[in-house]
Amino acid sequence: MWCDPAFTAVADAFREADGGAGGGAALAVYAGGRLVVDLWQGTADADGVRPWERDTVVNVFSASKGMLATLAHLYVQRGLLDLDAPVTRYWPGFATPTTIADLLAHRAGLPAVRRELPPGSLFDWDAMTAALAAESPWWTPGERHGYHAVTFGWLVGEVLRRVGGRPVRDLVRDELGVPGLWIGLPASEAGRAAHLAPPRAGDDPPAALTKAMSEPGSITMMAFGNPAEQFTPGLANTARWRAAEIPASNGHATARALATLYGRLVSGEMFGPDVLGRAVAPRSEGHDEVLLAGTRFALGYMLPCEIRPFAPNPRAFGHSGSGGALAFADPDAGVALAYTPSRLVVSAAGPDPRWEPMVAALYACL
Structure with missing residues (x-):
């Protein structure tokens, strides 16, 4: 483990974050092009016995969207992908008249499939991409x-698959050039995976979101509950989930790998200015049709x-993940941070109570 003395306050905030609640976590920070924090603590198994190690990986849920975004812009950098092009240029037969940029910015109107999808669809790439290709937009x-x-994972992922000529799991592993990032964890790495501990209560969800989630057929309910197997208790700890290719939500990573990815972005190592x-300019701001609150x-x-x-x-730009994972970069401050916990905290809105003091400490150290 390592912490530059100038960032001791960040390390202290990390060590205090879980307050003995169990599980484990890792934190990594780049500043000025250097890895200045690389810490881990707690345990990685369900019984609280196996220590969290340097190479422990954990499901980071939606933080994996940042991996896909980076891959997309890598193809832009290489001249292989045109953000203003219609999706049909790369995906013939795609019914919705929209652009690659709209897919990336959550503006395509395809947050859900209306018809109830059969069991197994969550794990069937072809079934999900075919359903989305035929779907009519919600707006x-x-x-x-x-x-x-x-x-998002199947929409953007299918475009990337067609451009890159290989499954997304292979593109993320090979093209990004950062060891420790996976979409679908290989069987050879399964022993490194942390068990996700049951969630603790976080902030109460906004009333509007709670109401929408309970309304059958609502855009919000269908976005999170179709396929319905997403709500299977303990799903994310199963071998089937870990090995699947569900790019929007089953990315696995170490904090060091995510921080390295964003550190390379903020340093200009991966892309030209x-x-x-x-890539990081605001494209969607204001009321969110699915989350029913302000997003950017x-x-x-x-x-x-x-x-x-x-x-x-x-x-700043990056992505959070359900349960508390976070990875972001700040181009003005020249920093990148990644936090990967195994103890889930469920909160529909607001900062995770664990990473908030770490982020505050980081900026206070600059």
Whole structure:
């Protein structure tokens, strides 16, 4: 483990974060192009016996969207992907008249499939991409935005698969060049995976969101509950989930790997300034048709917003994940941070109570 003395306050905030609640976590921070914090603590198994190690990986849920976004812009950098092109240029037969940029910015109007999907669909790439290709948008593409919580992975992922010529899991592993990032954990790495501990209560969900989730057929309910097997208790600890290719939500990573990815982005190592500038510029802001609150998105990256105020600088970019995972970069401060916990905290809005003091300590150290 390592912590630059100038960032001791960040390490202290990390060590105090879980307050003995069990489980484990890791934290990594880059500043000025250097890894200045690389820490882990707690246990990684269900019984609280196996210590969290340097190479322990954990499901980071929607933080995996940042991996896909980075891969998309890597293809832009190489001239292989045109953000303004219609999706049909790369995906013939795709019914919705929308652009690659709209897919990335949650503006395509495809956060859910209306018809109830059969059991097994969650794990069937072809079934999900075919259903989305045939779906009619819930709003006119480009006119509004709404969080494509799970469909983002298949929509953006299918475009990337067609451009890259290989499954997304292989593209993330090989093209991003950062060991420790996976979409679907290989069987050879399964022994490194942390068990996700049962969630503790977080902030009460907004009343409007709670109501929408209980309304059969609502856009919010269908976005999170179709396929219905997403609500299977303990799903994320099963071998089937860990090994699957569900790019919006079953990414696995170490904190060090995520921080390295965002550290390379903020340093200019991966993209030229024009590509990065367009990638992280605000594209969707305001009322979210799915989350029913204020959100902000760039082209694939989440921006600090009402739902997830993860950094004090509005120009920061990254993505949070259900349960408390977080990875982001701040181009103005020259920092990147990743936090990967196994003890889940469920909160529909607001900062995770654990990473909030870490982020505050980081900015106080700069």
